Amino acid sequence: MGTCIICGTSTDGRVCDTHEEDVAFEFRGRSPSQLTPGRYYRGTVDGFADFGVFVDIGDSVTGLLHRSEVPGRLESLGWDAGDEVYVQVTDVHDNDNVDLGWSIRQADRDFRGHLVDDPDAESNAELPEDDAEGEAGAEADSGAEAEAGDEQDDSEASTADGGQPVGDADAGFEFADETGPDADAAEAPATESEAPEDRERSGPATEERAEPDDEAGDAPERVPVADLDDRVGDRVRVEGELASARQTSGPTVFELADETGTVDCAAFVEAGVRAYPDTEAGDVVRVVGEVERRRGELQVETEDLVELDGEDARAVRARMDEALDERAAPETTDLLADDPAVQAITDDLVAAATAIRRAVVEARPVIVRHTATAEGYVAGTAIERALLPLIRDEHAREDAEYHYVDRRPLDDAFYTIDDATGDVTDMLEAAERHGEKHPLFVLVGAGSTDESTDALELLDVYDADAVAVDGGYTHEAAAADVLVSPTKAGEDPVNTGALGAQLAALVNTDVREDLYHLPAIAYWDELPDAYAELAARTDYSPETLADLRDAIALEAFYQSYEDKRELIADLLWGDAEDSLIEHVSDQFSERLETEIATAEPHLAVRGEDGVAFEVLDVDDYTHQYDFPPVDLLLDALYRRRDRADVLVGVSGDEIRVRSGDTVDVHAVGETVADELPDAGVVPRGARDGRIEFLSGEQDRVVDAVVEAIADQRGH
Known part of the structure; x- marks a missing residue:
């Protein structure tokens, strides 16, 4: 049995089932069958095809990331052969084909730990080991304590102003925010000169952090987050509110926001141990550390983190509030x-x-x-x-x-x-x-x-x-x-x-200019002049805008459970002559016309007090669960009306009404509910909503709705 590197619970290996997806794995097996579906693996781009990307997982296994898994077009990934990427293994087939899933996390820092999936090890979730250091990585805790005395010979490397104890940053444990096992140990915040066992393992005592650094006379100047890009390599002080705190297998990473922006601050105690455990999101803090650039992103390597209170905290909040009000x-x-x-x-x-x-x-x-x-x-x-x-x-x-x-x-x-x-x-x-x-x-x-x-x-x-x-x-x-x-x-x-x-x-x-054509896409009926004039300032013709509306309506149906940002963006902001618009809108037209042709012969016409009604039994005379959805079909049927004033769509235990502004559907539902108290009638939405009822009372409810609409229109 081992201990989960994230939560500390006992587990077979180094990570529990709950946190397995928080860790990135290095695969050292030789067969696809040795992979563990559901895990995220570090891989290397092997090549591209029209249908996806081939990614090498370890030295002997290649999987396919199908283009349907990618949030956008393959070109938008910006990947090249040989690039290091992260993917999820979703399935391993009997023929050894490996299906891969997209990972939004594409940097070390996004995972809370890094482990090895080695079928030859005691478990398939072990700590990485540096070949030169043998089993040092597996014994990071004990190794760090054993070497604490040796580290004290170098006081400059082993002492930090904030008194933050650390472990051995080169002990073979890969940290989510370090550049790798060869990272210089001096880049991690250094430890107190006193032995770790004489202090709390979780970090400095509260009273030792209560006094701000600047009272000691050695605090660097305060630098706004927006200016840190020009201060890489400098020791700085930043102040603000913590937006988040996440524990990796190495340091604790605090996201600090001030009045100008946000930046990550990495604080290290020892492998997987929470630094400053009493500090959490929403606290106002002062951080002293060196500005680094990790894999292209700014980060403050934290020497000291002090939670501010009293006047100090109020001053920071006042500065932030004033700036936030102005910026917001x-x-x-x-x-x-x-x-x-x-x-x-x-x-x-x-x-x-x-x-x-x-x-x-x-x-x-x-x-x-x-x-x-x-x-x-x-x-x-x-x-x-x-x-x-x-x-x-x-x-x-x-x-x-x-x-x-x-x-x-x-x-x-x-x-x-x-x-x-x-x-x-x-x-x-x-x-x-x-x-x-x-x-x-x-x-x-x-x-x-x-x-x-x-x-x-x-x-x-x-x-x-x-x-x-x-x-x-x-x-x-x-x-x-x-x-x-x-x-x-x-x-x-x-x-x-x-x-x-x-x-x-x-x-x-x-x-603003990107939005000029959007209102025109949203209208099915007559477009108001103000929005027509706005659309006329773009390259989109009225015909193209109508095609865009149809295309978006189709994608709205098929993406209702798993939306993809990039496909919609390609439609709305692509080339006005893009064949994608025509292709999708043609599918819309074909499917809608087929369903209209199916439904129209089954419209039942009836009259009530001089009002002409058409009633459609949606369950019996449409293809359920296919495009178009009921509301869109009823809208299209009503726009083509030439025989009736009101269209009523009946589906199972629901009624939808299409008419002019003279019908208040919610009020109709309330009237019918009073007349048929045992029918379970409930109006949903405001006046342009729908009416729900018990399906066994359908005939009575439909008759009552038609009568109530006719009465309402007559008044």
Whole structure:
């Protein structure tokens, strides 16, 4: 039995099952069957094919990373033959073919440890060993203590101003933030001259860290994070708030944010031991150390970390708050296009943009949850487009854009308790495993009706803020921290895609021109003049914009469970004459026309008090679970109407209504619920929502809905 290098629990090998995916493995086997599926391995790019990338895992095994696993086109990887990469082994087939999965972590620092998968060892999860040092790596703890006395002969290398004890950085243990086993031991923070057994293994005592270094007269000058790029090799002092703390198999890595940016600070006690264990995300600290560049990224090699309190902490927070307020404020409040309904809620848009920008500056992830519709995708990707440059500028780590913004489609037109439960679970795991701050949730086309109340309250329990952006009808009691809703301000509804583009233009003025054509893509019916004029300033013709809308609607359906950022970006911001647009839009047209042709002969026509209705039994006369989804099909059928005033789609235990603005679907549902108290009738959404009921009462409910709509239109 061994001990997990991350959590310390007993395990067979050096890592427990819970933390196995947190470690990168070096494979020393000779057969594909010796690989362990689910693990992440360090490999080398062997070559490329149209269908993927071949990666060598160890010296004798090659696997395939299929292009479907890559977030974008293969060319976007920027990999060359011979490059060191990280991949996940997802499956090993009986014929010895090895399937590989994409790893978002492509640097040593992103893993919490490095181990060896050697079938000839006692277990297939062992510490790396340096060939010249024999078993030193496997006995790093005891070796470090045994050599402590020898290290004291070199006081300059063994003593740090902060009194932080360390182990042997060259003991054969590979650290996630070190350049490799040959890294100079002097690059790690040095130990106290007194023996480790005389001190706490977890780091210096609290009282020894309570006094700031500058009182000793040897503290270097304070340097803003934004200026560290010019101070590589210098000993500096940085002050700010800890955004996260993650424990690797070597040092503890603290992400520090000040008023100008963020930087990683690596503090080392001994292999896998948490440095400054009482310090956590949200604390205000002062760090003294040397600025290094590790694999192209800035890092402060920490000599001393002091948690500030009292006036010192208040001064840092005041400096950060003042700068954050200034940096978070949108550079302009000018709208993207002159839309009176949007103009009426400019203050709400500015508040939402400020909240989003502040999350970026505070190193909080931004999670964009949007409906899986063309409108939702246009709005969600517009906000994402605005965020990406801000995140790249703010964070030093090369993969920051994958950590600090995530866009996730919703299953429904509401932010449900299921959605919130999943989001909270991910949020808590990120906080526990990586010390990440709680994210800001941006709900697009959802979060503004009663159906989202429970979900938003769950976020609130964990102090996670939410911004809701919805161009449709909303409820008065909408519970989001910031709500952007024209109808709540007494205006007519606005296409949510256009509203999201307007918000994105305030979030980042540098991308405004990238957004000009987006509102036009989101409209299925007549395009308002303001957005038509905006689109006319681009290279996109009206026909191309219509094709783009169709293409996005198709991809919205097929990516509803696993969104890929790059494919949507290729469609929305690729060449206006790109064949990809035509190819995907043609698929949309073929599938939609087939389904319309299937459904139209089965539209049942009926009249009620002078109102013409068409009713479609969706379950019986459409191909379920295939494109197009029910809402999109009903929209298309209603746009082609020439016989009826109202279209009613009946599916299992749901009714969807398509009509003019004269029908308040929510009010109809309430009326029917009163008339049929045993039918389980529940209106969902606001006035443009849908009606749910017990499927066994379908006939009675449909009759009652038709009667209630006719009565409402008659009045």
